[in-house]
Amino acid sequence: MGISLYDTLSRTVKELERGENGKCFGMYCCGPTVYGPAHIGNFRTFVVQDLLRRLLEFAGYNPLHVRNITDVDDKTIRQSQAEGISLKAFTEKWTERFHADCKALNLLDPHQEPRATAHIQQQIDLISNLIKKGFAYKGNDGSVYFRVSAFKDYGRLSHLDPSEVNVQGVGSRKETQSADEYERDAITDFALWKARKEEDGENFWKSPWGEGRPGWHIECSAMSMQYLGETMDLHAGGIDLCFPHHENEIAQAEAVTNKVFAKHWLHIVHLMVEGRKMSKSLGNLYTLKDIEEKGFSPMVSRYLLLSAHYRQPLNFTFDGLHAAQSALGRIESFVSNLLTAADWSNEKWTQLAASPQIPEEWSIFGKAWDFLVDDLNTPASLGALFTAMNNCPGTTDQGNARNILKVLAAVLFAFGLRLFTEKKIILEIPQKIRDLAEMRWQAKLSKDFALADTYRKQIAALGWEILDRKDGYDLKQ
Numbered sequence: 001m002g003i004s005l006y007d008t009l010s011r012t013v014k015e016l017e018r019g020e021n022g023k024c025f026g027m028y029c030c031g032p033t034v035y036g037p038a039h040i041g042n043f044r045t046f047v048v049q050d051l052l053r054r055l056l057e058f059a060g061y062n063p064l065h066v067r068n069i070t071d072v073d074d075k076t077i078r079q080s081q082a083e084g085i086s087l088k089a090f091t092e093k094w095t096e097r098f099h100a101d102c103k104a105l106n107l108l109d110p111h112q113e114p115r116a117t118a119h120i121q122q123q124i125d126l127i128s129n130l131i132k133k134g135f136a137y138k139g140n141d142g143s144v145y146f147r148v149s150a151f152k153d154y155g156r157l158s159h160l161d162p163s164e165v166n167v168q169g170v171g172s173r174k175e176t177q178s179a180d181e182y183e184r185d186a187i188t189d190f191a192l193w194k195a196r197k198e199e200d201g202e203n204f205w206k207s208p209w210g211e212g213r214p215g216w217h218i219e220c221s222a223m224s225m226q227y228l229g230e231t232m233d234l235h236a237g238g239i240d241l242c243f244p245h246h247e248n249e250i251a252q253a254e255a256v257t258n259k260v261f262a263k264h265w266l267h268i269v270h271l272m273v274e275g276r277k278m279s280k281s282l283g284n285l286y287t288l289k290d291i292e293e294k295g296f297s298p299m300v301s302r303y304l305l306l307s308a309h310y311r312q313p314l315n316f317t318f319d320g321l322h323a324a325q326s327a328l329g330r331i332e333s334f335v336s337n338l339l340t341a342a343d344w345s346n347e348k349w350t351q352l353a354a355s356p357q358i359p360e361e362w363s364i365f366g367k368a369w370d371f372l373v374d375d376l377n378t379p380a381s382l383g384a385l386f387t388a389m390n391n392c393p394g395t396t397d398q399g400n401a402r403n404i405l406k407v408l409a410a411v412l413f414a415f416g417l418r419l420f421t422e423k424k425i426i427l428e429i430p431q432k433i434r435d436l437a438e439m440r441w442q443a444k445l446s447k448d449f450a451l452a453d454t455y456r457k458q459i460a461a462l463g464w465e466i467l468d469r470k471d472g473y474d475l476k477q
Contacts, residue, residue: 001059003373005052005234006311008242008265009157013375016061016264017233024064025056026228028262030220030237030245031113033070034094035079037287038101040301040316041271041278045238047302047416048268048310048376050107052236054414055372058358066227067110069095071117073216077203087203088117101288104298106416112227116219120205123214123222126256127192127207135255141183142195142210148188151251157265158243190248191215217248221261225253235262239269268310274317291321295476299418300325306378306415322465322476327382332419334389335408341401346420349405353418356409363404364388365411372414385411429475433464437475440466 002015019025029049032038038046049067056063070076071091080090102109116123127144130136135150148154184191196204196211204211214222224232230253237246246265253261270277273284291301303324308314339349362369365388371381392404412419440455459466459475467474 001373003052003055003059003061004375005264005266006375008267011159014264016056018061019233022062025061025234026232027053027056027063027065027234027236028220028224028228028232029065029067029110029235030241031067031069032098033073033075034091034098035073035075036094037097037289039278040273040286040288040291040305042238043101043105043288043301044271044305044310044314045236045268046102046107047105047305049236049266050105050416051306051372051376051378051414052266053108054416055376058410058414059373064112064228065108065110066112066114066224068220068223069098069113069115070216070219071095071115072203072213077200080203081199081201091117101298104288104292105302106299106418108416114223114227116214116223119219119223119226120214122226123218124193124207126218126222126225126252127214129256130192130252133255135251136192137185138209139183139185143183143191143212144193144209145184145189146192146248146251146255147185148190148251149186151255153254154188154251155247157247157250160243160247190217190244192218192252217245218252220245221249221252224249225257230257230259230261232262234264234266236266237268239267242267269313271305271314271316273315275315286316294318294321296321296325299328302416303328307382309379310376325476326467327386328417328419330386330389331412331417334392335405335419338401338405338408342398342405344402344405349409350418350420352406353409353413356406356413359407359410361407362411363407364392365407368411369414378415381415429464430462433459433462433475436462437464437466437473441473444468 002018004013004015006013016025029046032042053063053065069091072087076087076091080087083090127136130146131138131144134147136144136146138144154160192215193207193209194212194215195209196213200213204213224235235246235249242265250261272278273282273286276282276284278285288298288301292298300321301324304316304320305314307320307324335349336346339346344352365385367384368381368388371377371384436455436459440452440459443449443452443455456466465476467476
């Protein structure tokens with residue numbers, strides 16, 4: 001049972017290599033910079049990474065999952081000083097918030113979660129080696145820079161044309177190291193160690209080059225090598241990190257080791273909100289808490305985040321959230337009917353779903369699993385899941401119902417979708433909405449569909465949605 005995945009470096013879908021003799025599959029995921037709450041776009045990346053982690057476990061790859069915390073950079077320092085608290089207290093507050101959101105979204109804890117400030121010496125050692133090998137230099141301002149021109153393969157991950165790097169200079173690109181406002185020999189060079197400046201306050205460490213702090217890129221190279229060795233099996237992150245962050249990580253690591261830094265590169269495409277790019281100015285930069293306050297549980301958000309292929313943009317809409325909510329409801333109804341036939345309780349299902357066994361045979365859900373391990377094709381997998389549910393014959397056979405539930409538990413565990421456990425926010429429905437809904441229902445029962453549709457439009461104009469059931473209806477905002 002293998003997993004195939006698109007590799008950014010080779011631009012091909014390749015089967016992931018297994019470690020020999022049960023060796024762990026080393027997986028490094030770039031984590032959050034903890035200067036505020038992570039938004040729903042960040043969590044698309046983390047949810048897809050979590051899906052892969054679960055598949056790796058099911059497929060017997062024995063993953064070793066490392067996800068870092070960036071707790072020192074320009075933003076964390078600036079924000080902590082603006083709030084008048086220490087960098088440690090500031091970043092701990094937002095790290096706790098990130099962990100709470102991860103738990104709500106049912107993300108598995110990484111096996112290691114290193115923090116940049118706890119690995120300063122490893123970063124200093126790596127910079128020292130780069131200087132010794134001629135790949136780095138100390139600038140006039142006391143900062144240390146990586147000399148991009150000395151690393152001949154720079155740009156191969158993001159497929160930059162060499163002339164764009166060496167002649168025009170990547171500094172002309174919008175995505176470049178514009179935050180590195182330090183002196184350097186070439187615009188392409190990036191900071192490994194930033195000399196202490198007045199605005200850094202007390203946030204500095206001693207080094208062979210003077211007081212200062214590490215650059216962002218060196219943090220991940222040092223921490224990944226600390227926990228996964230000189231060559232890891234897979235490196236993952238959002239597509240925005242491909243250049244320059246991951247490009248710089250490769251240069252820093254391979255310049256020292258002369259070995260392949262990562263065998264496989266996974267990048268997750270951006271998320272849009274209602275067809276537009278997320279931004280504070282547009283007011284559409286939603287956190288998980290924002291979505292919950294609008295009446296949608298974290299599992300609804302997780303479902304929607306997995307509803308599109310990770311290599312395609314996901315349009316995050318409130319219509320989509322309603323559809324995800326409805327889809328989860330259909331799955332819960334299907335499971336409830338099987339639980340009745342199996343003579344099992346919801347609590348029994350929760351226990352089963354928390355740690356399902358790997359099925360010897362995926363039965364009617366075989367296609368759903370096959371699509372998942374074929375480049376994480378989540379939309380096709382979900383489609384196959386519902387097709388299997390629709391074609392599943394009604395059964396009163398206890399043994400058969402239990403077998404189906406066991407396999408379905410494994411599929412839903414891979415997706416990380418929990419059932420029957422989410423608290424639903426109960427909204428107070430205005431009496432006018434209740435009256436319109438009841439009149440609409442009576443019109444529908446009387447087969448006056450034109451009048452029923454008129455009431456439905458009135459309800460929608462007031463910001464509510466009516467969802468029909470066989471025996472009634474629900475109202476949602």
